[in-house]
Amino acid sequence: MAMDPFSLLILTISVSSFFTFQWLFHKVSPWFSRRVSPGFLSLSDKQKVEWNSRTVSTLHALLVGVFCLYILFFDDAVNEDPVWGDPTLVKTNVAITTGYLISDLLLIFYYWKAIGDKFFVVHHLAALYAYYYVLIPLPSPSMDLPVPRRTSMLLLLGGKGDTFVCCKYVNDQLFFQCRW
Known part of the structure; x- marks a missing residue:
């Protein structure tokens, strides 16, 4: 049950x-x-x-x-x-x-x-x-929502530099992999 x-x-x-x-x-x-x-x-x-x-x-x-x-x-x-x-x-x-x-x-x-x-x-x-x-x-497409939210928060906090850019691309890749 x-x-x-x-x-x-x-x-x-x-x-x-x-x-x-x-x-x-x-x-x-x-x-x-x-x-x-x-x-x-x-x-x-x-x-x-x-x-x-x-x-x-x-x-x-x-x-x-x-x-x-x-x-x-x-x-x-x-x-x-x-x-x-x-x-x-x-x-x-x-x-x-x-x-x-x-x-x-x-x-x-x-x-x-x-x-x-x-x-x-x-x-x-x-x-x-x-x-x-x-x-x-949550339906599976929604499981990835924390990833773009985290990226947005990092942008709001003034994230920059090579580490941030790399992290952003990794997060974006995870986002799209989870979506599809």
Whole structure:
């Protein structure tokens, strides 16, 4: 059974993931850390925020990592046809990660002085952008749209010189190869 790209199930999983990771950050990690690591209580508030953030990040990585291994070794639909196979479990995993990334972005902004970093924000937004393309099926001619957009952005940023010209021609070649 194929899953619709933005089905109610995907939305529900993403929202549930968001609230679960918020709960893990605010309640479970501090509670568990106090019991397991006596040094947790001596940390400053900033350090506790970073500790809880890293704890939740680790839990997320373990969860989706195990899920990925399961998909890799046992998901027949994806293994039989990796390109066009039914990616229901993949989309479920991406929905979990989407909820986590949005949750973590909110925490980064809220606790900016403790864990704020513009590179984390860029990383999270780039991942969410990529996951959008996992959840939204595109017809094959549209798969190449990021290439001319990237070239246009480089032009807007004042790209010039031999390296830029070479990069532009490579991007244009990729664009036309993907189109045909």
